Every structure is written in structure tokens, then in C-alpha cells.
Amino acid sequence: MASAQSHHTDAGVVAASRRGACPSLAEPMQTGDGLLVRLRSRHGVLTLQQCRALGEAALRFGNGLLEITARGSIQIRGLTPERIGPLAAALHEAAIEIPKGPAIELPPLHGLFHENANAAALEDLVRQRLTALLDSKKLAAKLSIVIDGGGPFGLSAVPADIRLEAIGPERWLVLINTDGPKPLPVALGNAGEAVDCLEKLLRFLAENGGARWRDIPPDRLHATFPALQESSETVILAAPDAPLGPVQIDSAAIAYGLRARFGQMRAADLIGFVDDISHLNIQSLRPGPGRCLFLAGLAKSDIDTVADAARRHGLSTDANDPSIKMAACAGAGACASGYYHTRVLGEAMIDRWPGILDGSLAVHMSGCVKGCAERRAALTFAGVDGGYHVVLSGRASDPPDALIAGGDVESAIERLARLIEAEKQGGETTASCLARLGKKRIVGALRQE
The missing domain is CATH 3.30.413.10 (Sulfite Reductase Hemoprotein, domain 1)
Structure with missing residues (x-):
């Protein structure tokens, strides 16, 4: 079984870096802020001390920005070829086993x-x-x-x-x-x-x-591979996703779901969060789908302590947090390819135009047209030289439905919010309202036509 120690840094590792593959310690991916590696530990389970070691490694060898992916993997950004080997050694020293090969995913709980x-x-x-x-x-x-x-x-x-x-x-x-x-x-x-x-x-x-x-x-x-004849054994009933907040395990213990806002977390915040809850008898931390983190083995009396620590370090416990439906890449300031600060615009939308974000609309804040954070969204703002491409129901790399000048983006969103407020019918969601209005009306509002 391969562990992190088996990876090493040489010219071959750098040559293997490519977009479109699944970035790993053996084959990191080149991005605008350096190399990126995606990590999934065996069974998807980490101890708190392993999480702390992961944060320290991201600070020491990367740019200090961690991402939780939509499928529940952890990404470390801003690496250089010379630091891949030391990163792998640090993970091995912390007994974090990162198996090679395709991802094998288990439910986080x-x-x-x-x-x-x-x-x-x-x-x-x-x-x-x-x-x-x-x-x-x-x-x-x-x-x-x-x-x-x-x-x-x-x-x-x-x-x-x-x-x-x-x-x-x-x-x-x-x-x-x-x-x-x-x-x-x-x-x-x-x-x-x-x-x-x-x-x-x-x-x-x-x-x-x-x-x-x-x-x-x-x-x-x-x-x-002929299909099995359909029977009661071949019909899988969909089990719900693990929720945010507390989930009762037994009479004494609970699990607790958290979410990294916009799927990002600074390594210093992960370290601080672990330090704030390290005195509790928590068994493990488990990354999960939806850019979530789950703590296992809390006592009921620990809930307030965990919730307070989460808020201090940029983690959400609110299932209705609008950022749940927003994906943001590292953006300007963290990635050389980014043309704007993605989280700043995302936070502005949440604070100033909450009516847009009713949970029905997937929004993608992409610093450039590569679209690293999300494959497809109902509303995408992709940064370009001098402004933004706005893509409706597509990818950041798709031809834009509207081009907004850099200084006009907030005014454009304001006009879109007013259109939705004026046109939304009783019981209608933002997504269904926009679908009914169609691209022509939406683009007209964005461009003030």
C-alpha cells in the first residue's frame, strides 16, 4: 500500500503536472498560484492532530489556502516543485495515508x-x-x-x-x-x-x-456486463446527505457538520479551530461532499464550544447560509490568473442582495475563464481583462452572455436583483423566475438595456 512517503520530487513530477487530471502528490496540477495537490485520506478520516499537521504543512509548503472540494477532498495550493517532496514527508510523519490511484469515496459518517x-x-x-x-x-x-x-x-x-x-x-x-x-x-x-x-x-x-x-x-x-434482473435488491433507496449542525449518534455522542464558506479555509484558521476544540473528546474530523467537514464523537455539552469556534474561524453551521450555493476559486491575491477577488464579490452579494440567493440558484465566482471551482452554474461571473464575463447556465469557459466592465459589476447585480424582486411570482424561486424570464430579459438587466 502506497503512502505519502513513497512520493518524491524530481523533474518527472513537474512534467506530469497537467490540467484535466486529478491532481495528486505524484502528479500535482499547475495553476495560477503554483502547484495544487488534492488529498483524500484512507477512509476519509483524520484525527484533530492530523488536521493540525495538514494546516501546518499548507502554511509551510503552500500559500496557506486550503480548499474543500464538492466531493469532499482537501486541496493544498501554492506549492512549488521543490516543496512537493517535503509536503509528502510531513504528511507521512503525521501518519496521514494518501492512497494512490482513483478516489474511493465513503459516506463521511x-x-x-x-x-x-x-x-x-x-x-x-x-x-x-x-x-x-x-x-x-x-x-x-x-x-x-x-x-x-x-x-x-x-x-x-x-x-x-x-x-x-x-x-x-x-x-x-x-x-x-x-x-x-x-x-x-x-x-x-x-x-x-x-x-x-x-x-x-x-x-x-x-x-x-x-x-x-x-x-x-x-x-x-x-x-x-448484462444488467441484473430488477428486483427489490437492485433498487437503491437514496439516503440523505449528512446535514450541517448536530446529528445524534447514540445517547452519549453526536456528530457535527460544518461547512467551509465558499469551500475555502485558511490554514491558520484550521489550526486555530483545532486548537480551540482540542480539549474536547472528539474522535475524528471527516471531509465530506458539499465542501463540508464533520466532527465525530462530540458530547452534547460540546455543541456551543464547537459552534463558537467554527464562527471565529470562518466555518458555517447554518444550513441556510447563502454561501452554500456559491462556488468561488482562490481569485486575485491568491492566484496569478485571477482578475478579481472572488470572495469579496461573493460576500457583497450575500450582504447586499440576499433576495437573489434563496438556495435555488447556483452561483460561480471564477477569477478567470478556466473555472476551477465549479463545472457549471446557473449564474457565473468569470474575470477577464477589464471586466467580467457573465455566463447563464454554463461554464466559465463558455462564450459570455454578457460582458460587464470591471467598475460596473455591482451595479449590474443590483439591476438583476431589482428585476428578480419585481418579477418573482408567489411561491416562485429565483432559479425558476430567471428560467421563466429567459436570457434576453436577464442580459438586458445586466447591461441596463
Whole structure:
């Protein structure tokens, strides 16, 4: 099993840096503020002291900015080629194991509640039996695998190429994510049989040039992996995401969900937060989907202490926080490619135009047209030389629907907010209002036409 210590820095590491891959210690990605690495620890679990060590490493070797991704990985930014090796050594010294190969994602609260099966144990079995295959360069860089033990909170909202879902005591259903309306069930059995099936699926993808399932012609896919006949065992009921705030585990302990506002956190704040709660008997901290962090093993009497510390260090406990639906990249001041301070504009929208942000509208603040923080959003402000591209229902890199001069962006948002306030009908959300109005009306408001 590879650990962080096995990574080293040389010219090959730098040459491997590329956009479009999944950035790792072995293959960091070049960004406007240096190299970026994305980290997911084994089982997705860290102790508080490991979190502190992670923050210290980000301060020492990066630019001190941490990001929690939409899928629950941690990113360290602002690295240089010479600092990748020392970063890996620091993670190893803190006993933070970062497995190589495709991401294997578990629900963040796995193991805390009654579950059909042990997801962490299955991840260990997969990594033990398929070490070489998982490390193969023939697999797609962004291939993802979800293992869900069937607890009360799951990962049904997180797309994955391959899913292993526990439907009963040590009974696993294997599904693949095609372009169809729902995942395709292809095998059902015990843990060993599930891993056997996973091996066949991964070998098939590797032998087909690192394909994803959407790349395989449907007739060939179904001939190679025929779907199981539909039954009560092949229908997966969607479990809700783990919520923000307290979640009762048992009579004595709770889990507590937090969210990094805009998906970002300064390393100094992570260190300060850990220090403020280190005297509590907290078992672990677990990054999760939606740019969240979950603390496990609190006592009820700890809730106020944790909530106060979270607020001091830029973490939100409010499920209605408008920043939940806003994605922001590092932006100007942290990234050389950024043309504006993304979080400043995001905070301005929250403070001055809360009517826009009713939770229905996904907003993307992108410092440039590369769109690192979000693939697609209903409303995107992408920084360009001299102003902003505004993209409606698209990516930051898409042709703009409107071009706003740099000094006019707040006035443009003000006009958009007034349009929404004037036109929104009873019971209508911002997103449905904008969809009804159409691009012409929206662009007209932004441009004051």
C-alpha cells in the first residue's frame, strides 16, 4: 500500500503536472498560484492532530489556502516543485495515508451508525487485492468509486463511475454509472465477490484506453456486463446527505457538520479551530461532499464550544447560509490568473442582495475563464481583462452572455436583483423566475438595456 512517503520530487513530477487530471502528490496540477495537490485520506478520516499537521504543512509548503472540494477532498495550493517532496514527508510523519490511484469515496459518517456492512473494511480489501490495478496509468484520471455501507446518511447525490452499495448484512450490489437515467446493477454478492466484479470492471476500462462508461457503446456494454434482473435488491433507496449542525449518534455522542464558506479555509484558521476544540473528546474530523467537514464523537455539552469556534474561524453551521450555493476559486491575491477577488464579490452579494440567493440558484465566482471551482452554474461571473464575463447556465469557459466592465459589476447585480424582486411570482424561486424570464430579459438587466 502506497503512502505519502513513497512520493518524491524530481523533474518527472513537474512534467506530469497537467490540467484535466486529478491532481495528486505524484502528479500535482499547475495553476495560477503554483502547484495544487488534492488529498483524500484512507477512509476519509483524520484525527484533530492530523488536521493540525495538514494546516501546518499548507502554511509551510503552500500559500496557506486550503480548499474543500464538492466531493469532499482537501486541496493544498501554492506549492512549488521543490516543496512537493517535503509536503509528502510531513504528511507521512503525521501518519496521514494518501492512497494512490482513483478516489474511493465513503459516506463521511460511515462507521458511526448501524449499517448493513462495513464500508471501510471493503475499501481495505479493495486496496489490498487490487493495489497494482488501482495504480495503473491506464485508468481514467478522474475515475471514481463509491463504497456505501448502507447507513442513514449516504452518497446517493455523488456521481461515481462504479458504486458498491451494501443492501444487507455483507451483501453488496455493484452498479456502474452509464449515461442512462440511473446506475446499472451488474453484480450482487458478498464482499469478495464484489471485489471480483470491481476487478473485472476496472480491467475492462483499462483495456479500453482508460475509458469511462459513457465512452462504451451501449450494445457492447450490455453484452459484456448484462444488467441484473430488477428486483427489490437492485433498487437503491437514496439516503440523505449528512446535514450541517448536530446529528445524534447514540445517547452519549453526536456528530457535527460544518461547512467551509465558499469551500475555502485558511490554514491558520484550521489550526486555530483545532486548537480551540482540542480539549474536547472528539474522535475524528471527516471531509465530506458539499465542501463540508464533520466532527465525530462530540458530547452534547460540546455543541456551543464547537459552534463558537467554527464562527471565529470562518466555518458555517447554518444550513441556510447563502454561501452554500456559491462556488468561488482562490481569485486575485491568491492566484496569478485571477482578475478579481472572488470572495469579496461573493460576500457583497450575500450582504447586499440576499433576495437573489434563496438556495435555488447556483452561483460561480471564477477569477478567470478556466473555472476551477465549479463545472457549471446557473449564474457565473468569470474575470477577464477589464471586466467580467457573465455566463447563464454554463461554464466559465463558455462564450459570455454578457460582458460587464470591471467598475460596473455591482451595479449590474443590483439591476438583476431589482428585476428578480419585481418579477418573482408567489411561491416562485429565483432559479425558476430567471428560467421563466429567459436570457434576453436577464442580459438586458445586466447591461441596463
